Amino acid sequence: MIRVQEAPFDSGAEQQAMLAGRKSIGAVVSFTGLVRDFNERPEVQALTLEHYPGMTESALADIVEQAESRWSLDGVSVIHRIGRLAPGDPIVLVVVASAHRRAAFEACEFIMDYLKTRAPFWKKEHASDGDYWVAERESDYRDAHRWGT
């Protein structure tokens, strides 16, 4: 399940929905990304997330498909928020269910690493001394690279 939305999400509810009535799942890993109040500058007051409607959803679907081809998974949910968010707000949720923990842990990390470098989202931060677009990070590319592509 992939969603790009302005509304907040409830990670507990999303996880329960995935697990409901399924007894073969042995592990579920859930990752929630939050807005920090510091980044390239201190005192980040808010951020605005822009996306490319259509391409964003298909890029996320492609990432999930790649994860499913690498690991044996019983369920994947990715929710990414857009619009204006405040520090402490959840931005992104990845829930991965599998028969065993290793696949769930690894696939969850893989999806986040690929999402950060491949899914068309852009962050603009609003700090006390002005607004600026967040620059891409070398470390994110290194993280994505370790999955060997």
Added chain:
Amino acid sequence: MALTHLNARGEAHMVDVGDKPESQREASASGVILMQPATLALLADGGLPKGDVLATARIAGIQAAKRTHELIPLCHSLALSKVTVDFHLDSARSSVEVTATCRLNGRTGVEMEALTAVSIACLTLYDMCKAVDKSMEIGEIRLNSKTGGKSGDYQRLVTGTPIVTGECAAGEVSLGPRCDTESPCIRVKCLAELRERLGVGELSVPLASLARADVAGLKKVLKERDPRFARLDEGRVMCAVNQVMAADATPITDEDEVAFFPPVTGG
């Protein structure tokens, strides 16, 4: 905040740093000299009449840092522990970026030394190249960072022009009339930071105006319309045709949607 180089009567004076504790201090500054592309090429190939331009400018910058107190009236003479001067040749901008870093274990900051090193290195570059190019322009000389001392650390915030918030109404690019619905068209989108920097979000380009029906051909037409689109050739800018990642050679046909955008930063 008061100006430390003025005394109680408002007269210039040299600050007594005798009572300040010694600390490890470092400052880094940079500047840019713009030149003709041909000059930059000669500089890179070592083909200029005065010889090795960069080596000479580097020595000039280091010497200048050491002699800052002779040039700037109220600067102390300092026993610098390290001075480095580096050059970055930028062919896209047809410029040389000069950076200087000075270090000292002492009682006063070394930002003036770093700024002087950059200034004199730029002037030396001008002197070494002026035989072939008198239109060179020196600019953007500034302090990038400073550490140590009482006033605390300083780091220049994001370089480049400030980004305007909100819509792209301010500074719209003149693109001429939109193509009418009868003739084949390409729909071009600029996203995120690129949209704000260019001042344009969406536009249409007649397919017939492209000499080559691919992404490179489209970029060429856009650059001819407005030089600001030169930004599309920067390494950071990505392109998608019909929402699939594309490259310069990707073909374009009627009604295609071509989007240009910076590297992604979600998650």
